[in-house]
Amino acid sequence: MISVEEAIDIVMSHTLEPGKEKIFLDKAIGRVLKEDILADRDFPPFNRVMMDGIAINSQAWEAGRREYYVESMQTAGSPQQTLSETQNCIEVMTGAMLPQNADVVIRYEDVNITGKVANVSVDAVTSFQNVHLKGTDRRVDDILIHKDQKLSPAEIAILATVGKHAVEVVRQLRIAIVSTGDELVDVNDTPSPYQIRRSNTYALQSALQVNGHESKGFHINDEKEVLGVKLREIVEEYDLVILSGGVSKGKKDYVPEILEKLNVRKLFHGVKQRPGKPFWFGVREDGSSSTTIFALPGNPVSTFMCFYTYTLPWLNRCYGIDNREIEASLSEDFEFNPPLTYFLQVKLNLDKGQLLAIPVIGKGSGDLANLLEADAFLQLPSGRSVFKAGESFPVISYRQKI
Ligand SMILES: Nc1nc2c(c(=O)[nH]1)N[C@H]1C(S)=C(S)[C@@H](COP(=O)(O)OP(=O)(O)OC[C@H]3O[C@@H](n4cnc5c(N)ncnc54)[C@H](O)[C@@H]3O)O[C@H]1N2
Ligand code: MOO
Numbered sequence: 001m002i003s004v005e006e007a008i009d010i011v012m013s014h015t016l017e018p019g020k021e022k023i024f025l026d027k028a029i030g031r032v033l034k035e036d037i038l039a040d041r042d043f044p045p046f047n048r049v050m051m052d053g054i055a056i057n058s059q060a061w062e063a064g065r066r067e068y069y070v071e072s073m074q075t076a077g078s079p080q081q082t083l084s085e086t087q088n089c090i091e092v093m094t095g096a097m098l099p100q101n102a103d104v105v106i107r108y109e110d111v112n113i114t115g116k117v118a119n120v121s122v123d124a125v126t127s128f129q130n131v132h133l134k135g136t137d138r139r140v141d142d143i144l145i146h147k148d149q150k151l152s153p154a155e156i157a158i159l160a161t162v163g164k165h166a167v168e169v170v171r172q173l174r175i176a177i178v179s180t181g182d183e184l185v186d187v188n189d190t191p192s193p194y195q196i197r198r199s200n201t202y203a204l205q206s207a208l209q210v211n212g213h214e215s216k217g218f219h220i221n222d223e224k225e226v227l228g229v230k231l232r233e234i235v236e237e238y239d240l241v242i243l244s245g246g247v248s249k250g251k252k253d254y255v256p257e258i259l260e261k262l263n264v265r266k267l268f269h270g271v272k273q274r275p276g277k278p279f280w281f282g283v284r285e286d287g288s289s290s291t292t293i294f295a296l297p298g299n300p301v302s303t304f305m306c307f308y309t310y311t312l313p314w315l316n317r318c319y320g321i322d323n324r325e326i327e328a329s330l331s332e333d334f335e336f337n338p339p340l341t342y343f344l345q346v347k348l349n350l351d352k353g354q355l356l357a358i359p360v361i362g363k364g365s366g367d368l369a370n371l372l373e374a375d376a377f378l379q380l381p382s383g384r385s386v387f388k389a390g391e392s393f394p395v396i397s398y399r400q401k402i
């Protein structure tokens with residue numbers, strides 16, 4: 001059996017290069033950009049009026065003029081007008097082009113308009129007040145977003161404003177989630193006394209979904225032949241296969257044996273960790289294509305922990321997304337004696353800017369209800385048994401709290 005550190009090294013050194021594809025902007029949220037995005041014009045593209053009011057020429061103001069004849073109105077979305085007489089004004093609306101020969105905008109709150117005459121009630125004006133000057137935010141051809149950026153709503157706004165209705169992003173890997181087990185029935189079914197509803201596929205598919213990955217769910221019973229046939233099809237069609245169950249020592253735990261028969265190269269089976277000890281990992285190479293297989297132990301807490309500790313960081317690495325390394329400090333002394341890395345379930349609290357991990361002890365890796373009480377796993381290293389309050393350890397969070 002290998003250590004957690006060795007397992008992470010092996011997983012992370014077997015990433016894929018997904019390639020790229022072009023997609024429409026309305027489908028781009030959460031995807032990773034594969035091209036630099038340049039400003040197609042200055043930001044803003046013209047001298048933009050920032051307040052509803054009147055536009056005047058500052059020289060007229062300096063010459064003492066406070067009463068202005070309203071020549072016309074410049075609204076947003078209409079071509080630039082020209083102030084024909086500098087002692088006059090033009091009514092202007094937010095978002096409009098500043099009229100030619102005008103360099104000051106005075107807001108309506110500081111103006112009294114009677115008929116066609118505007119009286120200004122402020123004591124001072126400054127050149128280009130209430131004007132958002134052309135090119136002051138960004139210049140044409142500036143790089144606005146660098147490639148490899150994961151797209152959030154802020155990047156989507158920029159892509160829209162520069163007219164990118166389609167963008168080049170990292171191709172989505174084809175992902176299959178496969179649960180195994182005769183005791184498992186679907187969510188719509190009423191289990192017999194000896195059965196349970198399968199939850200791992202739903203947990204994994206939703207964990208993928210919140211991280212921007214589509215996947216297809218499958219279920220296969222513990223029958224060698226069927227497992228062999230169905231897994232062959234899945235392994236040949238998908239880039240990533242995440243299995244749950246069937247990897248331990250049981251008489252019907254066929255998954256490792258079947259995978260090896262399908263020419264999946266085993267990279268490890270068994271990690272010195274709790275939960276998740278029987279975790280199996282391998283790769284099937286077929287000419288230019290390859291399939292990566294995470295066969296996770298079936299106990300729901302093990303499946304969950306292994307996904308967040310190994311599979312999600314692997315996916316992030318494939319997509320060029322940084323894996324955040326966060327630590328939290330233990331709220332109380334904790335003891336764990338076996339020579340294994342222990343992934344302690346914890347609740348996270350922010351305490352005076354410091355992340356505090358409060359142990360939430362469940363009844364082992366079958367106690368999936370305990371996932372509700374906790375937020376994360378605190379990774380306590382092997383080789384020691386006493387962990388002191390205040391000590392910091394890496395934390396793997398499955399909630400959006402941090
Ligand atoms: N003799 C030994 N027995 C076991 C060992 C061991 O080292 N020696 N390891 C234990 C550990 S640790 C784990 S974890 C489990 C792993 O078992 P498998 O990966 O073979 O998984 P299964 O046997 O198929 O199922 C285990 C458990 O999880 C439930 N399960 C499975 N899939 C789902 C699902 N999709 N949704 C909900 N629950 C699921 C299943 O009903 C079982 O109760 O083995 C220990 N045994
Ligand atoms: O490794 Mo198992 O996940 O402890 O129950």
Ligand SMILES: [Mg+2]
Pocket residue numbers: 245246247248249250253
């Ligand atoms: Mg088993």
